[in-house]
Amino acid sequence: MRAGLAREDLFTVVFDQVMTDTARYADVLLPNTTFFEGYDIARAYGPFSLRLARPVIEAIGEARSNADVFGELLARMGVQTDDDPRGELEELLNVLGRLPQAIGDELRDGGSATPPHNGRPIQFLDVWPLTPDRKVNLFSEQLDAQAPAGLYGYQPDPGTSEYPLALISPASERTISSTLSELPRPEVRLLMNPDDADARGLKEGDDIRVFNALGEVRCKAQVGAWIRRGTVSLPKGLWRKHTANGYTANALAPDTLTDLGGGACFNDARVEVVSCR
Numbered sequence: 001m002r003a004g005l006a007r008e009d010l011f012t013v014v015f016d017q018v019m020t021d022t023a024r025y026a027d028v029l030l031p032n033t034t035f036f037e038g039y040d041i042a043r044a045y046g047p048f049s050l051r052l053a054r055p056v057i058e059a060i061g062e063a064r065s066n067a068d069v070f071g072e073l074l075a076r077m078g079v080q081t082d083d084d085p086r087g088e089l090e091e092l093l094n095v096l097g098r099l100p101q102a103i104g105d106e107l108r109d110g111g112s113a114t115p116p117h118n119g120r121p122i123q124f125l126d127v128w129p130l131t132p133d134r135k136v137n138l139f140s141e142q143l144d145a146q147a148p149a150g151l152y153g154y155q156p157d158p159g160t161s162e163y164p165l166a167l168i169s170p171a172s173e174r175t176i177s178s179t180l181s182e183l184p185r186p187e188v189r190l191l192m193n194p195d196d197a198d199a200r201g202l203k204e205g206d207d208i209r210v211f212n213a214l215g216e217v218r219c220k221a222q223v224g225a226w227i228r229r230g231t232v233s234l235p236k237g238l239w240r241k242h243t244a245n246g247y248t249a250n251a252l253a254p255d256t257l258t259d260l261g262g263g264a265c266f267n268d269a270r271v272e273v274v275s276c277r
Contacts, residue, residue, distance in 0.1 A: 005022070012025055013026065013030065020178075034063075037056075038053075038055055049115055049119070050113040065087075067085060068087045071085060149259070158254075163270040167210070167232055167271045170235070172236065175235070189219055190219055191232060192222065194225055195229050202223070206221045206275055206276075209274050210273050211272060212271045214253075217248060219243045
């Protein structure tokens with residue numbers, strides 16, 4: 001992907017708020033508004049709530065919202081229809097008008113909508129599992145048939161003698177995904193159990209190479225007993241600037257998919273760690 005972005009014959013336009021890894025390859029960089037400068041309808045991750053977000057400051061400099069930019073692109077290319085919104089505020093009003101009337105009116109007038117069941121739903125009384133029989137199925141014959149080893153079948157650890165360590169890349173207090181990685185953060189280190197570090201002659205602060213057949217990441221070691229033996233951890237959401245060689249845990253993750261759902265197998269990454277000395 002980096003080679004593709006660096007091609008001389010590729011003209012790249014990036015529309016973003018900060019100088020991301022991708023933005024560094026842009027021929028033209030368009031400034032986007034932040035959530036402080038625009039409208040949105042925000043749904044909470046956990047609670048049953050829906051709120052209207054309004055700008056608290058004017059757009060800074062030449063920053064423009066997604067809806068304003070894409071609306072103008074539609075107009076300039078001559079493909080805009082009468083139903084397409086002409087900007088962010090018109091798009092918001094369009095969305096509010098398509099919601100159930102009571103919800104749309106509450107959001108427009110008061111900034112929040114009354115949650116269903118007063119925000120306190122009771123399982124199996126107010127809400128039910130979205131299964132045909134509305135029951136929690138601990139064993140689904142359909143899923144069992146789809147799983148290569150059966151729904152609860154044992155699958156051996158993908159680790160080998162060459163790459164014995166399980167690499168995990170959890171979210172941290174700094175980032176959930178790569179969002180906000182433009183902010184300063186402490187030096188990124190690979191966390192290792194003391195037993196794993198001792199077996200490899202490594203100590204706190206050593207320059208190390210974390211690698212497998214797919215690639216490698218260079219950074220420093222952090223040694224701590226709060227991670228179990230056989231497991232190493234590199235934070236999720238890093239940018240290229242955070243490691244010595246410009247690669248992150250993504251370079252070490254397999255491209256295989258989970259047997260159910262077709263998701264990524266990040267936690268199947270198995271690596272070895274050696275000193276860079």
